[in-house]
Amino acid sequence: MGTESNIKLIDEKGLRIDGRSPEELRPIKIEVDVLNRADGSALIEWGGNKILAAVYGPREAYPKHNQDINKAIVKARYNMEAYSVDERKRPGPDRRSMEISKVLSEALETAIMVEQFPRAQIDVFIEVMQADAGTRIAGLTAASVALAAAGIPMRDFVAGCTAGKVDGQIVLDLCKEEDNFGQADLPIAIMPRSGRIVLLQMDGDLTVEEVEKATGMIMGAIKKIAELQRNALLTKFSAVETEGGE
């Protein structure tokens, strides 16, 4: 964000550097239960992002002093793999990934019925295999599907999207160049049925009107994303049903 550049990100026709219109999402594909061992998993491809989410649990929280006698603790771990970005990223947690892991855990905990699993822990692992802007939101969207696939009771899905400011214009779902050279980035995740916001971050420079415009775009897009989540699960579980019914 905020890196100086002379690159033009929006052309005379109002199209963006990857040819999208301001309110157009990148292609998104979600696949359910792609891993064998995990209790639930999902693969999301969102633009150039390729992200795996895997769920283990609920299982006994360890070490024991971490246990909460009233509810399960939710531990999301967001990890960027070494080759996921242009310049190799040194493996292991850094300050950015630790902050993201924290806000993702808090977002998921709000949706999961944690009160049903006292003393338990639910682990959510988010592995960014290839990063192309909007990884936290894409990872969270996949994690929510993986949780559903693991049979963990939730109040609702968690689905998210970002908007930002590029060449002075508010646009939906920033790609990498827009993220690097844009003037603002606003990721939001909600529980789609109620519209309750469970993740919200922002950095950059937006007027109050621009925030309003950006959130409007995001809320519209999330409806589509939630639909993709639902379809991904339906495909998986209707397939299971047919197999069993033979």
Add this chain to the structure above:
Amino acid sequence: MRLLKEGRRADGRAKDQIRDATIITNYLPRASGSAMVTMGKTRVLAGIKIETGEPFPDTPNQGVLTTNVEMLPIAFPTFESGPPNEDAIELSRVVDRGIRESKMIDLQKLVIEPSKKVWIVFIDINVLDYDGNLIDACSLGAVAALKTAIVPGAAEGDKDFTLPTNLTPISVTMVKIGDDLVVDPDLEEEQIASGRLTVTTSEDGHVRAMQKGEPGFFTLEEVRKAISISSNVGKTVREKYFR
């Protein structure tokens, strides 16, 4: 909770009222800039050190800004020494974001030799006493310390000069208790709250950073309200402490 329904808080404040703050700048003359901030019973000490170093390769014509917050074990019985935990990391990154995105510091004026040598502004904040709302206390301390900071230019054959600053970002943090947004929560309020929301604005009314934290949710309407509260409280804080 019951009190809030009647529009009151345990310590008698209004919902959008921050605690009285005292700011002592130049508390530590050996630092390039410093500020001791007391907000209610929360107390933090911000110190600035400005040294030379290499710029980042992608910003050869800009100085460097780094922010770190330590939650010292003297501040609270359960704070532990050692590497920063995720709370401390989130805290420093949210403080950093407000200052960075408002472009408060004119980093372009901190270049000695492009691509080779620039001034690095280190903001180090230590939490001394914890009674809630560390984000705002630390942000206030950092901003106050930066405004009084001196760049030691004499060491580089120049003259010492005041750190060039522009806008004044003010972070305003709210928590949700029941259906109410409560500004500048103390520890008791943080413990019963669900969801925390920080909005940092600059004096042009623009939003520079936001962060939702802790389990819990906000409606879009509440976010709108939080932005407007932050903008108003920010104005008051600027008038009171930074005129």
